[in-house]
Amino acid sequence: MYSFLLVIIYMAFISLGLPDSLVGSAWPVIHTELNVPVSYAGMITMVIAAGTVISSLLSDRLTKKLGAGLVTAVSVLMTAVALFGFSVSGSFLLLCLWAVPYGLGAGAVDAALNNYVALHYASRHMSWLHCFWGLGAAASPYIMRYCLTGGYGWHSGYRAVSIIQFVLTAGLFISLPLWKQANREKGDGARNAAAVKEEKRISENPSSGKTLSLLQTIRLKGVPLVMAAFFSYCAVEQTMMLWASSYMVQVRGMDVNLAAGYSSLFFFGITFGRFLGGFAADWLGDRGLIRIGIATIVVGLILVAAPVKTNMLVLAGLVVIGFGCAPVYPAIIHATPYNFGRENSQAVIGVQMASAYIGTTFMPPLFGVLASITNISSLPFYILILTVLLLVMSEKLNRTVDRRRNR
Structure with missing residues (x-):
């Protein structure tokens, strides 16, 4: 079932x-037709x-x-x-x-x-x-x-x-x-031993059915950290989607039409990366996926920012950044029941989603403001700052969860 x-x-x-x-x-x-x-x-x-x-x-x-x-x-x-x-x-x-x-x-x-x-x-x-x-x-x-x-x-x-x-x-x-x-059944016979072990871990806290208020949810230990991590990741993803094409045109001197097409390489990296990542997800675990993803994003940013004449490194960098982004979002979500308990997971995922939408709404336009003051060539450094924030918050969350569970 x-x-x-x-x-x-x-x-x-x-x-x-x-x-x-x-x-x-x-x-x-639409905007032309509606004037x-x-x-x-x-x-x-x-x-x-x-x-x-x-x-x-x-x-x-x-x-x-x-x-x-x-x-x-x-x-x-x-x-x-x-x-x-x-x-x-x-x-x-x-x-x-x-x-x-x-x-x-x-x-x-x-x-x-x-x-x-x-x-x-x-x-x-x-x-x-x-x-x-x-x-x-x-x-x-x-x-x-x-x-x-x-x-x-x-x-x-x-x-x-x-x-x-x-x-x-x-x-x-x-x-x-x-x-x-399906809720009444034990599980899915196709799951491997690693998956069963992981589900056993997240099943340690029985669901109480209690509804948490927004304030109660935010006060749970580690929730502000995961909100900041999710905010940072979604800001990285959406900022790259919005500004990659402009970066290639203004910094790399690429043709507008070519840049618009090549910017989809980032999206390709995310989609294909999630497909491939699924085969290793149960083996690496959520924390491993997030760490590897962050490291891969940094490698991609180095390729994009490299001061070389050829555009091949930039294009490769977009794919690599996409591959790095691929496992982060699913892994943060999947780790929520383990990090905060099954009884709290829906409330925590709700505030995670809210922080994600805030990040995607405000951080890409903020870069636009900064780029108008400085230069759009600062895009890799802006993404790097957000990526470092993602790393710091996720590792602090891991330590918080470990301390709570090891009491």
Whole structure:
């Protein structure tokens, strides 16, 4: 039953990624058609981010009351409805209004699904599931491009993705009995000895079902550390996604169109890295994955910043940084039940998601401000500072957890 439900969860992770790239890929056409400035895209993403933060913080209460399966199904339904709303909108104000359920649905499903997988499946599945998120995020721009180049318009692109979301929603509602049945089963026979050992460790604290307030969650020992670590990682990932192309154009003198295409190498590194990392995840453990990931990011930054004439090192560096980023997010999430107890994991993952969205919302624009004052060539050093913060916070968290568990 665990294995069959896992197929449903893989589909849900694809649905998580599908909407993420739509605003950016369609905005050059949308802002022209609606006669609004290019910068207004930031307002829509801010509304979405606010919704994701709110629903992430409410995820503990919602999941314990309704169950992870129902929260996931309703949340995907909300995103499907919101995307359909985008497809019939003819004004910027309507887009902002539909961005509210869009964000609320995305945040709730993200926190609920990640916690469910962290509690019930081995680390390799967490890595592969986030790889499938990448497939969804990569697919939606192609869907939008097909609709735009085919003359169907951006409305059709949103409508197509919303239809996919509605189909996935139907599958999730049909699968609701599986979630309850899987919770009663011992486990998944396909798990190896390392995975079973890991699940035994995270099962030491029985779930109390008690809902923690935001203040109670933050006061748990180690939670501010993991929030800072997650904030730093997500800031690294999103800043690289946003500024890699501009760095190659302004610092390396690359053609604009080539740079736009090559910037996807970073995303390729993350997606393919999560696929490969899944095979070693149970063997290396969450802490090992995070440490190797951080070291790999630093190597990639050295390649990107190297003062050489050829651009090959920069391109290789983008892939290497992506490979380094690949295991960090899934490993931090998967380690949460072990670090804070099963009874607290949903609440902690909720605040982790909230800190992640804050990092992705504010840190890339902050670099833009700094780059206007200094130079965009400072991008590798900005990423390095965030990476060092990630390392310091994650290692402090490890020591805090070890002290608590060794009492």
